[in-house]
Amino acid sequence: MSSVRLGVNIDHVATVRNARGESYPEPLRAALLAQKYGADSVTIHLREDRRHIIDKDLKEIKKKLKIPLNLEIAPTKEMLNISLKHKPDFVCIVPEKRSEITTEGGLNIKKNFNLIKKIIYKLKKKNIRISLFIEPNISDIKNSSYLNADCIEIHTGKFCNLHNKKKDIKKELKKIKNAINFANRIGLEVHVGHGITFSSAKILSNINGIKEFNIGHFLIGESIFIGIKNSIKKFKKIIKK
Numbered sequence: 001m002s003s004v005r006l007g008v009n010i011d012h013v014a015t016v017r018n019a020r021g022e023s024y025p026e027p028l029r030a031a032l033l034a035q036k037y038g039a040d041s042v043t044i045h046l047r048e049d050r051r052h053i054i055d056k057d058l059k060e061i062k063k064k065l066k067i068p069l070n071l072e073i074a075p076t077k078e079m080l081n082i083s084l085k086h087k088p089d090f091v092c093i094v095p096e097k098r099s100e101i102t103t104e105g106g107l108n109i110k111k112n113f114n115l116i117k118k119i120i121y122k123l124k125k126k127n128i129r130i131s132l133f134i135e136p137n138i139s140d141i142k143n144s145s146y147l148n149a150d151c152i153e154i155h156t157g158k159f160c161n162l163h164n165k166k167k168d169i170k171k172e173l174k175k176i177k178n179a180i181n182f183a184n185r186i187g188l189e190v191h192v193g194h195g196i197t198f199s200s201a202k203i204l205s206n207i208n209g210i211k212e213f214n215i216g217h218f219l220i221g222e223s224i225f226i227g228i229k230n231s232i233k234k235f236k237k238i239i240k241k
């Protein structure tokens, strides 16, 4: 395992499958290929509306995958029960709005404090590693620590959008760096995710203190052109120190 890990999010293999209501392309096949070509973990997000990954995918992937499975869930009782049933290796708690195209922004920890606390307590009792998907701000990092999360995943969507649009990234990058330093200082492992491309991964890889990159949409999209093997290998090379 390289010191900086790559988590491959395969949700959008399911998006393509579901667009035609077919049984292919299969997320399980993508998960096993990601494993074969060097992913350190595989991420799936079981959304409340099951728009991409469905319960059957979770069951099959959990059964066959040998590297850690990272399940993204909204903080709800339904998702807590599903996680307790299937026992993924990692759970990342994310916010979820029905109308959004993708996960917009980080968790509102204050609003969901008691429910998140209960979810973390119950899942950690089953030895599941917990991360919280948050914005790069100090108060959410402090709250993640109070809640006894193992890791935080910093939402890099804003930074990546600015970078894609060739806008000024300095302020957002500084926020991310400060957040990473603070989280590391108080003992939280730091991950990054959302909207990451080869080019934004290059910039983020220069920051010390990131342990894991979780990448989906761009990596799966690029696989159409260069194959999933090359897409994974290229990201691994970029994020490796």
Ligand code: PXP
Residues within 6 Å of the ligand: 009, 011, 045, 072, 092, 094, 102, 103, 133, 153, 192, 193, 194, 195, 196, 214, 215, 216, 217, 218, 219
């Ligand atoms: N990390 C988290 C917590 C996410 O919710 C997502 C999107 O589902 C990702 C990483 C991957 O983002 P993207 O698909 O934009 O690479």
